[in-house]
Amino acid sequence: MKKFVNDPKQFVPEMLEGIALANPDTLTYVPEYNLIMRSDAPRDGKVSIVQGSGSGHEPAHVMIVGKGMLDAACPGDVFAAPPMDYVYETTKRLASPAGVLLLVNNYTGDRMAFDMGREMAEADGIRVEILTVDDDVAVKDSLYTIGRRGVAGNFFVIKAVGAASERGADLDELVRIGKKVNDVTRTMGVALTACTPPAKGSPLFELGADEMEFGVGIHGEPGRERRPMTNADAIVDELLEAVASDLPYASGDRVALMINGLGGTPISELYLLYRRAHQQLAARGITVGRSYVNEYCTSLDMAGASLTLVRLDDELDGLLAEPAEVAIRVF
């Protein structure tokens, strides 16, 4: 296994400890519950926003805790939902009189953990809402999901509700905004290689030297089709057609365009994909108002990428433009 790892069982705790050590002034780490939280949370007048899921999707979600984004992240082990008591303890510690908003990608295991954690917290008198993200157009129902999966588009939900929360929005308003973003966000991805979970030590699935998995999930689960590799432009054209025709996005729309790397693909290639997507959107009469080219939601070391569109209006554009401060930084 060609990875930087010590004991695979300590992979997640050691990563979380690193995040905390690099951000001593702003983040607090609670090892018993894999909890990374803002040191200044909870605050009386502010809804606390929490996202949890399996680990292995970094920077989501443990590296985007901070002002204007998440108040806390509650990760499980690699590709495993957090236990319900982690969700419960996290919700208790983040409990503010304004309430707690739990963001969940639509995977069945995550939904179960968060539904149960929510029940436990509500029994303590904490006001909790859950918002489910399901932006992946690749498949309806899949190995680990009923309905559509939640993937890289969750970044936009987090950014929008994080910004609105800093402005003082209450829990109902955050649920409205989060649903609105999810409703106008669509994603599809493609894998060129499998990923290797530290505990397994070998690739999670087999993919031939000239094959790609079209519509892959963020745990490497199957998508629409396994097919021969094509060139970058042809891949973008197919991803874009699948995504754009789903909402659909139409001439005259203004969108945010995200090219998200899945972990093992260098950013040079992501900009090459961005170029084609931008050009093809222009050809469809769709204007790119905001651009996102980086890693946002990965699948460990998988080579691959996903394409996300968000239909913008003035409200969403304003929320996405707000500043934020998180662990992951360019300088």
Next chain:
Amino acid sequence: MKKFVNDPKQFVPEMLEGIALANPDTLTYVPEYNLIMRSDAPRDGKVSIVQGSGSGHEPAHVMIVGKGMLDAACPGDVFAAPPMDYVYETTKRLASPAGVLLLVNNYTGDRMAFDMGREMAEADGIRVEILTVDDDVAVKDSLYTIGRRGVAGNFFVIKAVGAASERGADLDELVRIGKKVNDVTRTMGVALTACTPPAKGSPLFELGADEMEFGVGIHGEPGRERRPMTNADAIVDELLEAVASDLPYASGDRVALMINGLGGTPISELYLLYRRAHQQLAARGITVGRSYVNEYCTSLDMAGASLTLVRLDDELDGLLAEPAEVAIRVF
């Protein structure tokens, strides 16, 4: 070849076009010379700062052009120095009465191109200085270098002179600051896998399933030793010893600590490396004042990482803390 690529000959131009399309308000792209420049450069009172090198090290340097960083980047093809006339044309277009500062990583091919480009520009009456970065402690003299190589530590030179330039520093002052940063910066890296240049279509070198290249260069060139894989902590301890003992960094020092991914290693693993480095520095009585965990200077899709230390004083700390605006963004 499992890469997002069309015609390998168009890999660099298509990437540059993507960068320009994603930043229409701030960047200008001049295809004839692979030139990415700030749209508001040159400015009369400001020294223009330019870095060039082969491509394949992204985000260095084409994605860090912007306010507070580079005024322009002048890249060659993948792992190839830019032709001298690219350097000359770039310098002419960036010529300001305050002069032009060319930053060059110490690789012989790059130095030749920039020395020649500088001569051509000086013949036109343009004031030019060259600052060479050579932070890699792994080897003295190597396949493509006389002296030490310039690697990820160049980020700190760029950030410091970029910030000083925004404050109005003149060319002599920028050369002083850049040399000062280079003098207190040391780096060493390790490769777990080889990288695949698009034009070659296969790995650049062979590395066994249980081997790593210790002290690797950013083009995959040999370092100190090829040896069996060990765990993450043992790798960090050896990198840190090599780097810290070189300047040396001593008890009582305050440093910036960078864990730089080489392109194919996910950020989860980088934070795991960061954790150990931070702990071992503390054990040596060295305080981490600033933390950098991300990709800064890559080698295409190579799995691996490098560790950089910069000894801080108030002047450098202040310059590194200044804001900047570049193509690559977290949100």
